[in-house]
Amino acid sequence: NAGVTQTPKFRVLKTGQSMTLLCAQDMNHEYMYWYRQDPGMGLRLIHYSVGEGTTAKGEVPDGYNVSRLKKQNFLLGLESAAPSQTSVYFCASSAWTSGGEQFFGPGTRLTVL
Amino acid sequence: SQQGEEDPQALSIQEGENATMNCSYKTSINNLQWYRQNSGRGLVHLILIRSNEREKHSGRLRVTLDTSKKSSSLLITASRAADTASYFCATGFIGGNEKLTFGTGTRLTIIP
Numbered sequence: 001n002a003g004v005t006q007t008p009k010f011r012v013l014k015t016g017q018s019m020t021l022l023c024a025q026d027m028n029h030e031y032m033y034w035y036r037q038d039p040g041m042g043l044r045l046i047h048y049s050v051g052e053g054t055t056a057k058g059e060v061p062d063g064y065n066v067s068r069l070k071k072q073n074f075l076l077g078l079e080s081a082a083p084s085q086t087s088v089y090f091c092a093s094s095a096w097t098s099g100g101e102q103f104f105g106p107g108t109r110l111t112v113l
Numbered sequence: 114s115q116q117g118e119e120d121p122q123a124l125s126i127q128e129g130e131n132a133t134m135n136c137s138y139k140t141s142i143n144n145l146q147w148y149r150q151n152s153g154r155g156l157v158h159l160i161l162i163r164s165n166e167r168e169k170h171s172g173r174l175r176v177t178l179d180t181s182k183k184s185s186s187l188l189i190t191a192s193r194a195a196d197t198a199s200y201f202c203a204t205g206f207i208g209g210n211e212k213l214t215f216g217t218g219t220r221l222t223i224i225p
Contacts, residue, residue, distance in 0.1 A: 001171065031211050042117075042201060042217040043156070049135075050211050058212070090155055100205075102213060104155035 001026050004105035006091050012111045013081045021076040021108050023091030031094045032074040033058075033102065034066060036087040043090065049074055081112045117145075117202045117216030125222040126191055134219040136180040136202030137182075143205045145185050146213065150199045157199075159187075189221075197223045 007022045023032065030051050035043040035058075045058030049068040063085060065077045074093075078085060088109050092102040120135045133167040136145070148156040162169045162178045162185070169176045175188040189196055199220050202205045 033212075035215075040217060043215040045212060045214075048212060059214075092156075094211075101158045101161060102156075102203075104157070106155050107153075 003027065004091055004110055006105040006108050008108060012107050012113065013078075014113050017081050018077070018079050019081065020078075021085060021089055021091075021110075023074045023093075023105060024072055025074075025091075025093040025103070026072065027093060027095070027103065028071070029093035029095050029103070029113065030071075031100075032068065033080070033092045033094075034064070034074065035071075035090045036060065036077045037090060037107075038087050046089075047056075066072070068102050081110075084113045086110060086112045090100065101105075117204055117214065119200070119202060119216045119219040121219060121224070122221040125224060126192060128192055128194055128223050128225050130192055132196070132221055132223075134187050134200055134221070136185045136187070136216055138185075138202075138204045138214075138216075139183065140187070140204075140206050141206060142180075145176075146203045146205070147174075147187050148201045148203060148215075150201065150218070152198070156201065161223075190224045192221075193223050194223050194225050197221060 004025045033048040047066040052071040055066045063112040067075045091105040094100045094102045117138045146161045147159045150156045160171045164200045173190045178185045199218045201218045
């Protein structure tokens, strides 16, 4: 099992460009999450999904969109990147509700110039 | 806003010593979890303690939970160089079912 994988690992964008981050999990988990991690800030939830075809906003959703067309994939889109979106992005998945153990991907380091 | 706050922000100890880090949170919780993050990597789940539990052990890890004080502590005994990492607490809260809220982390350095 690969667990949770993220593509790409690194990316540099110019302000205003768009991109999509891909997260895939092979554990048949219902729940998937996108976080961003900034120095001294811990992890902040951007969007999450409780099942195929569903998405919900987290703590910092502005400037991001997500889609969960297949159970194993969770896409995070930046339509018009801004320097404030420079961060490390982590995807995670979990198998059950009420705050179950989350499994994390290796992260995507994004720089917006 | 962050639910959990870890204390201290950074901790350096000699190999073989015990390391203790603390987490405080604000709202009622279902459970509290601890995660480890090695530099440049994703987070790895260490241990989960439910709101009706007071103490839990896993190998060299001991976690306590005091819901009256809204606080938890993680003790790592007989530390090793490989324990060098950042440690985060995360709370699953009542009414927020699917989500965890992470603290800002403690950076632990084990000096060989």
